[in-house]
Amino acid sequence: MSLPSTTTAPSWTEVAGAFPALRQTVNGHPLVYLDSAATSLKPTVVIDAVSEYYRDYPSNVHRSVHTLAGRATEAYEAARARVAGFIGTRAENLVFTHGTTESVNLVANGWARRHLQPGDEILLTPAEHHSNLVPWQQAARATGARLVYAELSPEGHLSMAALRAAFTPRTRLVTVAHVSNVLGTENPIRQVVELAHRHDAVVVVDGAQSVPHLPVSVTELGVDFFAFSGHKMCGPTGIGALYGRPDRLRETDPLLFGGEMIAEVDRERATWADVPYRFEGGTPNVAGAIGLAAAVQFLESVGMQRIAVHSRELAVEAAERLAPLPGAAVYGSLANRQAVVAFNLAGVHPHDVAQVLDSLGIAVRAGHHCAQPLMATLAIQSSARASFYLYNTREDVDRLVDGLREVGRYFGR
Numbered sequence: 001m002s003l004p005s006t007t008t009a010p011s012w013t014e015v016a017g018a019f020p021a022l023r024q025t026v027n028g029h030p031l032v033y034l035d036s037a038a039t040s041l042k043p044t045v046v047i048d049a050v051s052e053y054y055r056d057y058p059s060n061v062h063r064s065v066h067t068l069a070g071r072a073t074e075a076y077e078a079a080r081a082r083v084a085g086f087i088g089t090r091a092e093n094l095v096f097t098h099g100t101t102e103s104v105n106l107v108a109n110g111w112a113r114r115h116l117q118p119g120d121e122i123l124l125t126p127a128e129h130h131s132n133l134v135p136w137q138q139a140a141r142a143t144g145a146r147l148v149y150a151e152l153s154p155e156g157h158l159s160m161a162a163l164r165a166a167f168t169p170r171t172r173l174v175t176v177a178h179v180s181n182v183l184g185t186e187n188p189i190r191q192v193v194e195l196a197h198r199h200d201a202v203v204v205v206d207g208a209q210s211v212p213h214l215p216v217s218v219t220e221l222g223v224d225f226f227a228f229s230g231h232k233m234c235g236p237t238g239i240g241a242l243y244g245r246p247d248r249l250r251e252t253d254p255l256l257f258g259g260e261m262i263a264e265v266d267r268e269r270a271t272w273a274d275v276p277y278r279f280e281g282g283t284p285n286v287a288g289a290i291g292l293a294a295a296v297q298f299l300e301s302v303g304m305q306r307i308a309v310h311s312r313e314l315a316v317e318a319a320e321r322l323a324p325l326p327g328a329a330v331y332g333s334l335a336n337r338q339a340v341v342a343f344n345l346a347g348v349h350p351h352d353v354a355q356v357l358d359s360l361g362i363a364v365r366a367g368h369h370c371a372q373p374l375m376a377t378l379a380i381q382s383s384a385r386a387s388f389y390l391y392n393t394r395e396d397v398d399r400l401v402d403g404l405r406e407v408g409r410y411f412g413r
């Protein structure tokens with residue numbers, strides 16, 4: 001399948017057929033790819049959109065007047081509008097970045113460093129990915145602000161009660177992941193926003209694991225800033241975005257100074273271009289943006305609501321079937337679980353779990369998942385993690401469960 005040409009949504013078999021990487025065997029077995037939370041596979045339409053740009057109109061944007069440059073600029077700005085629409089906002093509120101990490105750094109450096117005072121508080125949870133933690137540590141260090149943690153519930157979830165209790169008159173910024181990359185939990189962002197705005201605090205949401213899987217409207221959520229990555233949602237690597245409420249973007253300083261982000265420059269000083277261009281200094285990732293727009297079109301053709309249900313069902317089934325395996329610990333509860341299942345088998349290092357599964361053609365992640373404070377909270381060093389997406393099937397869950405039985409036999413359990 002290339003892009004489905006009919007108005008009816010494609011079957012899951014057709015969807016899987018759109019991903020050429022799935023047409024391979026790994027270590028003699030058909031590939032089962034269960035590492036989409038790290039990065040997703042790419043459908044042919046995305047690969048084609050990127051190659052078409054490089055082949056037919058590989059020009060810079062917003063500069064030259066020739067035809068190819070015009071086509072590139074048009075495609076780049078059309079991509080901005082498409083990606084913005086996908087998250088329920090308008091083009092002028094969307095900054096292209098290289099991904100969630102850069103997006104969070106832009107807010108932490110461009111907004112927080114300008115607005116936080118010594119003694120102000122940044123409220124977050126111990127479940128944050130390092131990309132939504134280390135930039136805040138640095139901003140706190142630079143401004144004299146403090147990090148305040150709202151401890152997780154006993155099941156390891158965001159606790160609204162703990163969050164409520166952690167607010168003080170100094171809370172200026174609240175930041176949480178929309179969906180945890182370890183526990184798979186979807187956090188109640190609307191409630192977080194309501195609470196934070198009552199305290200006049202700005203809300204920054206890490207959407208790296210939600211935008212690929214759920215219908216998201218930043219406008220309905222009411223967030224101030226929202227970060228996500230293209231490569232986890234069928235798009236190319238090196239492209240992502242930051243949504244900012246128009247007033248918030250206007251009060252954010254640029255991070256990269258140089259070409260394309262200016263209005264006027266003289267020998268001594270410069271003024272900035274309008275939002276969002278002032279945040280995109282230098283030649284942007286044109287091919288990435290075009291590929292991301294193709295990914296968005298592809299996801300929309302499948303249907304975000306369907307994708308949300310599909311990956312959730314696979315993850316819940318996997319969690320339910322892994323839990324009774326000998327020595328298995330599955331982290332997080334089934335409530336609000338999205339596409340991720342982190343687990344351990346007692347007495348087997350997660351790297352060994354991943355290695356044996358790989359020998360069976362099954363790709364899972366093993367490690368601390370860039371969430372060391374969460375690992376410490378769960379009192380583990382690391383875990384294995386299976387993550388599901390629109391191209392996975394129930395047969396993939398069967399292969400995972402059978403593979404883990406094989407791991408158990410291999411390690412004499």
Ligand code: PMP
Pocket residue numbers: 037038098099100101102129131132177179180181206208209229370
């Ligand atoms: N936050 C979360 C929850 C993530 O899962 C990831 C990627 N693992 C990131 C942030 C960072 O994303 P990127 O590496 O694309 O910048």
